[in-house]
Amino acid sequence: MIFVILQSERGPLIRNYTGKSREPLRLHHMNRKALLNIFLSLILIAGVSCSGNKKKKEGKENPSISFIEGYVVTPSVVDETIGISGTLRPFEETVLMPEMPGRVVMVNLPEGQLVKKGTLLLKIFDGDLQAQLKKAQTQYEIGKQILDRQAELLKVDGISQVEYDQQELQVTSILNDIDLLKAQISKTAILAPYDGVIGLRNISLGAQVTQSTPIATIRESDKLKLDFSVPGKYSSMIHKGTKVKFSVEGDEKKYDAEVMATEEGIDLNTRNLKARAIVEAHAPTLTPGAYASVELRLSENRNALMIPTQAIIMKERSKSVIVSRGGKAVFVPIQTGVRKAGTLEVIQGLSAGDTVVVTGVLFIKPDMELTFAKIK
Helix, strand or coil: CCEEEEEECCEEEEEECCCCCCCCEECCCCCHHHHHHHHHHHHHHHHHHHHHHHHHHHHHHCCCCCCCEEEECCEEEEEEEEEEEEEEEECCEEEECCCCCEEEEEECCCCCCEECCCCEEEEECCHHHHHHHHHHHHHHHHHHHHHHHHHHHHHCCCCCHHHHHHHHHHHHHHHHHHHHHHHHHHCCEEECCCCEEECCCCCCCCCEECCCCCCEEEECCCCEEEEEEEEHHHHHHCCCCCEEEEEECCEEEEEEEEEEEEEEEECCCCCEEEEEEEECCCCCCCCCCCEEEEEEEEEEEEEEEEEEHHHCEECCCCEEEEEEECCEEEEEEEEEEEEECCEEEEEECCCCCCEEECCCHHHCCCCCECCCCEEC
């Protein structure tokens, strides 16, 4: 509804332009001063409303951020490492099995204890073999005496050369039988192949065993082996003497190991190179079969430019950051490298001394003036 104030000879009029009535309304009880005040008030209200709309529009076009943090890019030392999984294994491990079947007559398997190389661990009954050995030794002594007498007779042509040769062959055969029996008797005893710790034994005294019966396991305790695999693209960086670090579950300490050998060939199925390292350290948590997290150091960069990961704006196929240049926001595309905990290396796009925006990156537009509340 619109009212227009008119001045006529009979006094002030208000004409209604709503379309319902076009009859002027005569104001008899209003003086000119009151009408002027009303008119000025209407003009003031309209001006305030327009000003508010203008400020509102300006606020939408130039949003303000009350808290922005910046980060000054400075060179730092970064080791390029990769994390891979590995397994701890005993340096030497042997499942003890008898070479001869028979009955166990002696057991010396101290479970969980260290034994020295050559210690008798188990003995199988060998009475029958011992009896055969004595018989063969007796036959050898008799045959040797006969051979000595025939040697004297041969000198005076008392016997022929053929008779002497036959007796000599018989003595040699008996001597070979003695060696065979001694070898069979040695197989009835199981000796410690090296200094190691005996595991859990599987047999008891009097048990009947065969060549496939596992007696116990012995493991060398002085050293451990660390087996792991690395991606084929890093195969040229792994060689004998390469240092690696690893940790095991339940132990935050990192231990050292040195590569002793590699497979010298990449696996066709996994495309990985198998490697083996020696572990000299001793700890209760370092047990054979334990899972190990291996850190392989590939290179060291002493001028790496690292920035917080929250400063990076991720796009579909690119990455960028907001840099303060001349007090204004500039969007700079970057290329990244090594990732660390909470930081990422920038290999292209930034220079030392640049100040990147860390917080509020989603609300900043190009060429916006930046005011940092905090700079790290």
